[in-house]
Amino acid sequence: MTAEMIRAEDLDVRYGDVRVLDAVSLAVNEGTFIGILGPNGCGKTTLIRAISRVIDPAAGAVYVDGRDVGEYSPRELATRLGAVPQETAVSFGFTVEEIVQMGRHPYLGRLSSMKEADYAVCREAMDLTSTTHLADRLITEISGGERQRVLIARALAQQPKAMLLDEPTSHLDINHQIEVLSIIRGLTPAVTVVAVFHDLNLAAYFCDRVILMEKAKIVAVGTPEEVLTDANIRQVFGVPMMVRTHPLTGRPYLVPRYEPAASPTLSGGTPVCVHVVCGGGTGAETMYALSSQGYQVTAGVLSANDSDCTTAEGLGIPVVKESPFAPISEGSLAEYTALLKETDAVVITEMPIGAGNIANLRALEQFPALKVFVLARDGAPLSSRDYTGGEATALFSSLCRNGAVAVRDIPALVAHLASLRSGTER
Numbered sequence: 001m002t003a004e005m006i007r008a009e010d011l012d013v014r015y016g017d018v019r020v021l022d023a024v025s026l027a028v029n030e031g032t033f034i035g036i037l038g039p040n041g042c043g044k045t046t047l048i049r050a051i052s053r054v055i056d057p058a059a060g061a062v063y064v065d066g067r068d069v070g071e072y073s074p075r076e077l078a079t080r081l082g083a084v085p086q087e088t089a090v091s092f093g094f095t096v097e098e099i100v101q102m103g104r105h106p107y108l109g110r111l112s113s114m115k116e117a118d119y120a121v122c123r124e125a126m127d128l129t130s131t132t133h134l135a136d137r138l139i140t141e142i143s144g145g146e147r148q149r150v151l152i153a154r155a156l157a158q159q160p161k162a163m164l165l166d167e168p169t170s171h172l173d174i175n176h177q178i179e180v181l182s183i184i185r186g187l188t189p190a191v192t193v194v195a196v197f198h199d200l201n202l203a204a205y206f207c208d209r210v211i212l213m214e215k216a217k218i219v220a221v222g223t224p225e226e227v228l229t230d231a232n233i234r235q236v237f238g239v240p241m242m243v244r245t246h247p248l249t250g251r252p253y254l255v256p257r258y259e260p261a262a263s264p265t266l267s268g269g270t271p272v273c274v275h276v277v278c279g280g281g282t283g284a285e286t287m288y289a290l291s292s293q294g295y296q297v298t299a300g301v302l303s304a305n306d307s308d309c310t311t312a313e314g315l316g317i318p319v320v321k322e323s324p325f326a327p328i329s330e331g332s333l334a335e336y337t338a339l340l341k342e343t344d345a346v347v348i349t350e351m352p353i354g355a356g357n358i359a360n361l362r363a364l365e366q367f368p369a370l371k372v373f374v375l376a377r378d379g380a381p382l383s384s385r386d387y388t389g390g391e392a393t394a395l396f397s398s399l400c401r402n403g404a405v406a407v408r409d410i411p412a413l414v415a416h417l418a419s420l421r422s423g424t425e426r
C-alpha cells in the first residue's frame with residue numbers, strides 16, 4: 001500500500017472572525033503530484049501555509065511522513081518539506097547562489113560550513129531550474145520569473161521528501177511554465193509535490209490528482225478527469241467550460257465559454273429555438289454564438305466523428321448523431337424531423353453537401369413554413385459545395401422560393417433572429 005506523505009485532519013484557520021479553512025482534511029500519497037485549485041480567496045495559500053506550519057491552525061492536525069508536524073524541529077521539518085511561497089519578494093542583498101545555498105541550512109551544524117557535497121546539491125538544483133547563469137546576480141535585480149525559479153532551486157537544495165509550491169508558475173512565460181512544471185513533475189515519485197495552480201489546463205496535464213476548493217472547503221478530490229468537469233468548474237468559478245480530451249495528451253483540457261445571457265423569448269414568452277444544419281466545422285462559430293446569446297440551439301444530423309458534433313456536445317447542445325460514414329438512417333431522420341417540428345428557425349451553414357447528408361436538406365422541404373437562414377460567409381457559390389450532382393443546388397433553390405434568407409455573417413443572422421424574437425418576422 002502506498003504510504004501517505006502528508007495528511008491534514010479537520011484543519012480550521014481563522015483570521016479574526018473569518019474562517020478561511022473550515023474542517024479541511026486531505027491525504028497526499030507518497031510520490032504523487034497534487035494540484036490545489038479554486039477561486040481567489042478560497043484558502044489555497046492558507047492550506048499550504050497550515051501544512052508547512054507557517055501558520056498554526058485553530059484546530060486540526062497535520063502529519064508529514066507519518067509524524068505530527070508539531071513534533072519536528074524547524075530544521076528537521078525543512079528536510080521533509082520544501083516550500084516555495086507565492087510571494088517572491090526576498091531579502092535584499094543576497095546573490096542568487098547564496099539564496100540557493102540557504103536551502104542547505106537544515107543540513108549544516110550550528111558552526112559547520114558547506115562541504116563539497118552541499119555545493120554539488122546546490123549546483124544541481126540551479127542546473128535543473130536553469131538558474132546557473134544567474135549565480136552572481138543579486139536576487140533583487142532579477143525578474144519575477146527568474147526569482148521564482150531561484151526559489152524553486154532553493155527548495156530543491158533542501159532535498160525535501162515533499163515540496164509545497166504556491167502558484168509556482170505565476171510569473172513564468174509559457175516556455176518556462178512548461179519547463180518548471182516538467183522539472184517538478186520529474187521530481188516525482190522520489191518527491192511528493194503539492195502545488196497551487198490557477199491554470200486549470202496546466203493542473204490537468206501535470207497533476208496525478210487535483211483538489212478543488214471553494215470558500216474555505218474542499219469540494220472535490222480526484223483525478224483531473226474526475227474533478228475538472230463542466231459542472232464542478234461552473235459551481236466553483238461560475239464559468240461554463242467546454243471540457244475536451246486533449247488530442248495529443250489524452251488529458252482533459254478546458255476552454256471557457258460565455259454564460260448565456262437571459263434567454264431571448266418569442267413574443268409568447270417561450271425560448272427561441274434554432275436548429276443548426278452544419279458539418280465539417282462550419283457550425284462551431286454559429287452554435288457557440290447562438291448558445292452564448294441564450295438561444296436554445298439544436299444541431300444535426302451530424303456524423304459522430306464530425307468536429308461540429310464534438311463542439312455541439314461540448315456546448316451541451318442536443319445533437320442528432322449518425323454513425324461515422326453512414327448515410328442518415330431512418331431513426332436519425334425521425335429524431336431530426338421531431339426537432340424541426342419544435343424549432344423556430346433553421347440555420348444552414350456552408351457545409352459540403354454529399355450523399356451522406358443530403359437528407360438534412362430534403363427533410364426541410366416538409367416544413368415550408370419554417371424560417372430558414374442560409375449562411376454564406378465564404379461567398380462561394382453553392383455549386384462548389386454540392387457533391388450530389390445538382391440535387392443540393394435544386395433543393396436550395398426550392399428553399400429560397402419558400403422564403404429562405406441568405407445571410408452574410410453571424411451578426412446579420414443574429415439580427416434576423418432578434419426580429420424573430422420580437423415577433424416582427426413571424
Ligand SMILES: Nc1ncnc2c1ncn2[C@@H]1O[C@H](COP(=O)(O)OP(=O)(O)OP(=O)(O)O)[C@@H](O)[C@H]1O
Pocket residue numbers: 015020038039040041042043044045046047
Ligand atoms: N494575513 C491575513 N489576514 C487576514 N485575512 C487573510 C490573511 N491572509 C489571507 N486572508 C484571507 O483569507 C482568505 C483566504 O486567503 P488565501 O490567500 O488562502 O486564498 P487563496 O485561495 O490562496 O487566494 P488567491 O487565489 O487569491 O491567491 C482570503 O479571504 C484572504 O483575504
